[in-house]
Amino acid sequence: MSVESRGGRAQGGRAQGGRGDASARPTREAAVAELTRLLTPAVTGAGFDLEEVDMRPAGRRRLVKIVIDRDGGVSLDDITAVSESASGLLEDSGIMGTASYVLEVTSPGVDRPLTEPRHWRRAVGRLVVAPLAEGGQIEGRVVAADDEAVVIDVADKRRGKGSGKGAGKGGGTSAGKKAAGPRVARRRFALGELGRGRMQVEFKAPAGDTGGPGGDAPARDDAGKAAGGTRSPAGPGTRSPAGPDTLSPAEPDEEGGTSWTST
Numbered sequence: 001m002s003v004e005s006r007g008g009r010a011q012g013g014r015a016q017g018g019r020g021d022a023s024a025r026p027t028r029e030a031a032v033a034e035l036t037r038l039l040t041p042a043v044t045g046a047g048f049d050l051e052e053v054d055m056r057p058a059g060r061r062r063l064v065k066i067v068i069d070r071d072g073g074v075s076l077d078d079i080t081a082v083s084e085s086a087s088g089l090l091e092d093s094g095i096m097g098t099a100s101y102v103l104e105v106t107s108p109g110v111d112r113p114l115t116e117p118r119h120w121r122r123a124v125g126r127l128v129v130a131p132l133a134e135g136g137q138i139e140g141r142v143v144a145a146d147d148e149a150v151v152i153d154v155a156d157k158r159r160g161k162g163s164g165k166g167a168g169k170g171g172g173t174s175a176g177k178k179a180a181g182p183r184v185a186r187r188r189f190a191l192g193e194l195g196r197g198r199m200q201v202e203f204k205a206p207a208g209d210t211g212g213p214g215g216d217a218p219a220r221d222d223a224g225k226a227a228g229g230t231r232s233p234a235g236p237g238t239r240s241p242a243g244p245d246t247l248s249p250a251e252p253d254e255e256g257g258t259s260w261t262s263t
Helices: 018-024 028-045 076-093 117-121
Strands: 003-005 049-058 061-069 101-106 127-131 137-145 149-156 183-190 197-199
Touching: 028 049, 028 061, 028 076, 061 076, 076 101, 117 137, 137 183
Parallel strands: 061 101
Antiparallel strands: 003 101, 049 061, 127 137, 127 197, 137 149, 149 183
């Protein structure tokens, strides 16, 4: 759900000082820190983790991006509720001043880094790649995770295609027998042993995968959208303080997902 504000409820009416106000604007880092302090209580109070807050120029406006997540995934209704709450906070606080801005609320995509225990926990059942603190990297499927460690079924890619049973003298396989797949070793890694992990896109779910630890349907469609989860991409649409937001019909966005724009 994208919300555009034209600064109609900013502090003190019209801005004073013309161009001189630009020099008084806080830095991007300071603005993001202030937005995070403002939004965190509302987001966590609604049962979500505030994963990221960002603000950057978008033409003549500014784009405020909020990334939320929780166990079990984030639905479109969740995005809508958080978007409306965050929009109200930004308008009432006057933190954005008189300049126009677009608010985008989204859930993480599969390309988000796995750095916190909750990230690894939500990646259970997924194929991941992560660098090791001692050097090199591992690739495998996350089996379990807690606040201290991650259990991963690591594939040993060094095993050759012709090294399994049925291999002939020339390294091939005998008729009617398939080459053995890579050997899998279950290993437990302390969180400090792993760097920034990343989930891998899989177009075909592994056998027995029901979408996560709870057995629910997958919360994210990795094949259809590698770069983002449930989201409300910035798009045309304005928010009128005098009236409620309405949702326009869903349309596919440029990354293959579905966007909802408030008007």
